[in-house]
Amino acid sequence: MTQKTVAFFGASTGVGLGALKTxxxxxxxxxxxxxxxxxxxxxxxxxxxxxxxIVQGNAHDIAAVSRCLKASETTLVDAIVSTIGGAFIWSKMTLDDAHVCEKGIETLLSALTTLRKSGVVGRPHITAFSTTGMSRFGRDTPVAVTPFYSIVLKVPHLDKRAMEDKLASSGEEYTVVRASLLTDGETEREIRVGIEDPAKGVETKAIGYTISREDAGKWVARNLVARREERFLNKTATITY
Known part of the structure; x- marks a missing residue:
């Protein structure tokens, strides 16, 4: 296996940490x-x-993000994994930053543009972590959880939607990963995968209730970093048990 240089944003906990460990x-x-x-x-x-x-900084700070994107003085990293997100405030049914993912992808894309203008070369694959319940081509969650998604997660979904759209129109090589509701604990359960083309629609469907953060992180590392399967290039992968 070819060893790669990978930049991580949001890897101190959850899915990002699982991907980083792997x-x-x-x-x-x-x-x-x-x-x-x-x-x-x-x-x-x-x-x-x-x-x-480890680089200290905020994912909305272009200077800090830029420091993570260079494998050397003249080359970009091979892959980027972004799993940033905000803290959900249940009393207000919103996030502590309602645009955390949107601003994060804007900063990342701006940093890549700025580095290339300065002579740094490379075309890293970007993985952006999202959630189910947002397909434009039909229901991608079980019927039982549809009200929860549409009401409770309205603000996070708007933020994730903006992130996905900006990445899809960026011209970069990418994969959006939409996961079912996240749980804790590493398992040996089989992960089912659906694929959606942002323009053509659903290629294969996978609808389920949950997936653990650790298993989701491992899946990202193995299928989008280590192997980078072509069937996921510039598409959305839905992962669930």
Whole structure:
């Protein structure tokens, strides 16, 4: 397997952390942006993890993001995994930042443009983590959870939709991953995958209730970083049990 350099945004917890752990174990060089580096240094023994570089900063700061996107002075990383998101405020049924994902992808795309203008070359594949319940081509969730998605998750979905649309129109190579409701715990359960083309519609459908953060992260690392399966290129992959 070819070793790659991968930039991570949002990898201090959840799906991003699961993907980061899998990539590190496979020997890939990983650069992780973290507002509080202590979160990751508490998880990884940096002396025993030489292929991990932690960069302090915010995913909405173009300078910090740019530092993560360079594999060398003249080349971009091979892959980018973004799993950033906001904290949900149940009392207000909204996010602490209603545009966290939209601003994140705008910053990432602007950073790539700026670096290329300065002479840095490369075309990294971008994985952006999203959620089910947003297909324009029909229902992609079980009927029982449809009201929950449409009412409780309205604000997060608007943010994810804006992120997806900006990425799809960017001209970059990408895959959007929409996951079912996220749970905790690594399992050995089979993951079913659906594929949707943003222009042509559903190619294969996978509808389910849940998937764990750890299993989702492993799936991203194995199918979009290590192998980068062509069937997911510039498309949306839905993952669920």
């Amino acid at each position: 990539c590190l174990a496979a020997g890939h060089s990983c650069i992780a942006l973290c507002r509080n580096p202590a979160k990751l240094s508490a998880i990884f023994d940096l002396e025993k993890t030489p292929n991990l570089t």
